[in-house]
Amino acid sequence: EDQVTQSPEALRLQEGESSSLNCSYTVSGLRGLFWYRQDPGKGPEFLFTLYSAGEEKEKERLKATLTKKESFLHITAPKPEDSATYLCAVQGSGAGSYQLTFGKGTKLSVIP
Amino acid sequence: GAGVSQSPSNKVTEKGKDVELRCDPISGHTALYWYRQSLGQGLEFLIYFQGNSAPDKSGLPSDRFSAERTGGSVSTLTIQRTQQEDSAVYLCASTKSTQETQYFGPGTRLLVL
Numbered sequence: 001e002d003q004v005t006q007s008p009e010a011l012r013l014q015e016g017e018s019s020s021l022n023c024s025y026t027v028s029g030l031r032g033l034f035w036y037r038q039d040p041g042k043g044p045e046f047l048f049t050l051y052s053a054g055e056e057k058e059k060e061r062l063k064a065t066l067t068k069k070e071s072f073l074h075i076t077a078p079k080p081e082d083s084a085t086y087l088c089a090v091q092g093s094g095a096g097s098y099q100l101t102f103g104k105g106t107k108l109s110v111i112p
Numbered sequence: 113g114a115g116v117s118q119s120p121s122n123k124v125t126e127k128g129k130d131v132e133l134r135c136d137p138i139s140g141h142t143a144l145y146w147y148r149q150s151l152g153q154g155l156e157f158l159i160y161f162q163g164n165s166a167p168d169k170s171g172l173p174s175d176r177f178s179a180e181r182t183g184g185s186v187s188t189l190t191i192q193r194t195q196q197e198d199s200a201v202y203l204c205a206s207t208k209s210t211q212e213t214q215y216f217g218p219g220t221r222l223l224v225l
Contacts, residue, residue, distance in 0.1 A: 034213065043203055043216035087155070096168065098210040099145070102154040
């Protein structure tokens with residue numbers, strides 16, 4: 001059974017204070033690891049897909065990295081508008097490979 | 113439309129009533145997924161459609177839940193005899209194929225009183 005654990009559950013940062021969110025996973029044959037952003041009252045918004053260990057992707061102040069056991073979402077010099085819940089999900093190659101298995105998310109608050 | 117749309121946005125119902133939730137996927141996307149997000153929990157997979165067929169219904173939490181998709185487009189998730197534990201956000205996603213990124217709709221917030 002695929003599993004995803006995200007830490008911390010909540011993170012408060014001062015504007016400009018860089019940090020990282022962690023996503024640890026176990027999966028039978030990784031097809032993809034996904035990061036989404038979810039604002040209150042809205043659906044998840046796609047950020048990145050990572051496919052293999054060593055891969056990195058960047059978008060504005062966000063950078064996602066992947067190893068064989070975990071992924072990090074690095075946030076550089078965050079702004080208040082980066083406040084949201086960040087979700088990590090994996091897609092495996094075993095039974096039910098069409099579905100995503102999600103972690104519970106990290107709620108990020110960036111204080112001006 | 114440009115994205116996945118869902119209706120209604122919010123639904124308040126009484127315990128024991130039936131509800132229908134609708135999802136309209138991105139045009140051209142043949143795969144459609146339903147997830148449930150309960151307070152403090154991660155998204156839970158419910159069911160997926162490839163075209164009009166649902167190869168795997170094992171994620172549905174009970175036989176009160178059913179879903180259909182007609183014309184390879186719009187899907188309806190029906191919950192019969194709703195219970196308070198059914199209160200959650202129901203999210204729909206779609207893709208061109210099962211190997212591509214899933215794009216989510218805004219969700220339907222269901223509250224069962």
